[in-house]
Amino acid sequence: MSRGLAREPRRSNPVARRAALEGVRACPVAAPNLRGEDPEGTRGERSRGGKPFSGFPAALHGSRNTGRGSRRSLPEARFPKPRLNSINRCEIISQMSLTAQQAERAFALIANPPPGSKLAAAKEFGIDLTLLLANLALTPTERLQKAFAVAAFHEELRQAGQRHRMK
Amino acid sequence: MINLQKALDALRDSGVEFVLIGGAAMVAHGSAQVTQDLDICYERSRENISRLARALAPTHPRLRGAPGDLPFRFDVETIERGLNFTLTTDFGDLDLMGEVAGLGPYSAVRAASESMLVFGESCKLLSLVGLIKAKKAAGRPRDLAAVAELEALRELRRKLGNK
Numbered sequence: 001m002s003r004g005l006a007r008e009p010r011r012s013n014p015v016a017r018r019a020a021l022e023g024v025r026a027c028p029v030a031a032p033n034l035r036g037e038d039p040e041g042t043r044g045e046r047s048r049g050g051k052p053f054s055g056f057p058a059a060l061h062g063s064r065n066t067g068r069g070s071r072r073s074l075p076e077a078r079f080p081k082p083r084l085n086s087i088n089r090c091e092i093i094s095q096m097s098l099t100a101q102q103a104e105r106a107f108a109l110i111a112n113p114p115p116g117s118k119l120a121a122a123k124e125f126g127i128d129l130t131l132l133l134a135n136l137a138l139t140p141t142e143r144l145q146k147a148f149a150v151a152a153f154h155e156e157l158r159q160a161g162q163r164h165r166m167k
Numbered sequence: 168m169i170n171l172q173k174a175l176d177a178l179r180d181s182g183v184e185f186v187l188i189g190g191a192a193m194v195a196h197g198s199a200q201v202t203q204d205l206d207i208c209y210e211r212s213r214e215n216i217s218r219l220a221r222a223l224a225p226t227h228p229r230l231r232g233a234p235g236d237l238p239f240r241f242d243v244e245t246i247e248r249g250l251n252f253t254l255t256t257d258f259g260d261l262d263l264m265g266e267v268a269g270l271g272p273y274s275a276v277r278a279a280s281e282s283m284l285v286f287g288e289s290c291k292l293l294s295l296v297g298l299i300k301a302k303k304a305a306g307r308p309r310d311l312a313a314v315a316e317l318e319a320l321r322e323l324r325r326k327l328g329n330k
Contacts, residue, residue, distance in 0.1 A: 102327045109326060122319035125312060131199035132320055140195040140283045147194040148171055151201045 098137050106133050169205045169259030172286045174226075177258070179288060181222035184210040186280045187292035188267055188301065193313065195283055196295055197320050200313065204260035208293075210273040211265050216246045219263070226256035269304025270297060295321045 098106060110129035113119035123129055135143050171191065178185055187195070190202025209219055220243050228241040231253045239245075246252070250265035266272045270279055279297030282289045293301065299317045302310040 098327070106323060106327055109323060118315075118318040118322040122315040125315040127312070127316045127319060128199065129319060132197055132316070132323065135194075135197040135199060136320075136323070141286055143194050143197060144171055144191060144285065147190075147201050148169065151203050154201065155203070 098133075103133070103137065106136065169203065169261065171205060174205055174256070174258040174261060175286060175288075175290065177222050177226065178207070178219075179290075181218045183218045183222050184212075184215045184273070184277075185219075185291070186273070186276050187285075187290060188264065188276065188298075189262065192292040193298055193317065195285065195292055196298070196317070198313070198316055200316075204262055206262040206264060208264045208267050208273055208276040210277075213243065213247070217243050220246060223254075223256060223261075226258050228252075228254040228256045228261070231255045231260060267293075267301050269300040269302075295324070 109119060110123075110133055113123055113129070119129060135146075138146065175187075185207040187206070188208050189204075189206030190198075190200050191205055193200050194202060209215060220241060223241060230237065230239050233239065241254070246263075252263040254261045254263065267276050270276050276293065276297065277291065279294055279300070280291045281294045282291055284290070285292075295317055299314055299321070302313045302317065
């Protein structure tokens with residue numbers, strides 16, 4: 001096999017591993033920090049490339065659509081790397097929402113929500129449950145950083161669209 | 168776009184009593200919403216209003232969407248005469264709510280809040296149950312989608328054995 005071509009995606013967590021086993025293409029959610037900065041260094045390995053957010057083209061045309069992603073996509077749940085002797089490590093320990101076992105269980109729940117459950121209702125409503133699972137694997141701070149980074153990128157796209165239309 | 172960390176630091180450093188509500192609180196609980204502003208519910212005592220005015224004064228708060236030449240002074244008197252303010256500051260858009268539909272004044276919002284570590288410090292934010300009540304009371308179409316998502320998050324947490 002030639003080196004330097006397609007790289008095998010990292011599957012160190014149970015959700016991604018299971019997705020691979022089931023033949024589902026793991027699709028990254030929008031990167032929390034779209035400029036590639038990682039000042040805290042706690043986000044661990046991030047997926048690279050992948051399908052862009054479905055909301056991006058709409059933002060270019062001036063939409064305020066939040067681009068919640070495709071229902072068909074399956075994001076990799078990410079587990080931030082704990083750093084020793086840092087406040088972030090404390091956050092991860094005290095507030096990290098999912099253990100590996102819980103991630104497995106959560107994956108099963110969102111893949112096949114029990115009939116009549118709130119999860120099933122949300123799926124029926126059009127909520128992408130895989131995005132919730134990906135978020136639950138982050139700390140609250142990381143969730144906020146991710147959401148505001150995506151919002152900032154949407155704003156940049158919106159302004160780019162505006163500039164384009166004014167030409 | 169709000170600079171969340173700076174805005175929270177300014178409020179916390181001045182000792183403002185507040186609870187994070189709205190989209191940012193939803194995101195902190197795991198929602199996939201993308202939010203552009205920061206919504207907080209603040210306590211309406213004179214001391215707290217004074218702290219709030221002092222915390223935000225350096226950020227040049229002005230009324231969002233109002234004509235640029237409309238005179239507006241963000242001080243204790245103005246805040247006491249009003250209740251909810253939609254502001255633009257140097258940090259970004261900030262919504263100040265004196266009370267939250269479906270919950271009531273700050274005391275009720277605080278009772279429905281929980282603490283989380285946000286940017287390394289403890290921060291009160293509206294619980295999932297509180298957010299669901301507030302969104303149901305707001306009743307806009309986009310709030311219905313938010314309710315469905317929050318209910319799913321709540322169920323997911325319950326089934327996974329989290330609080």
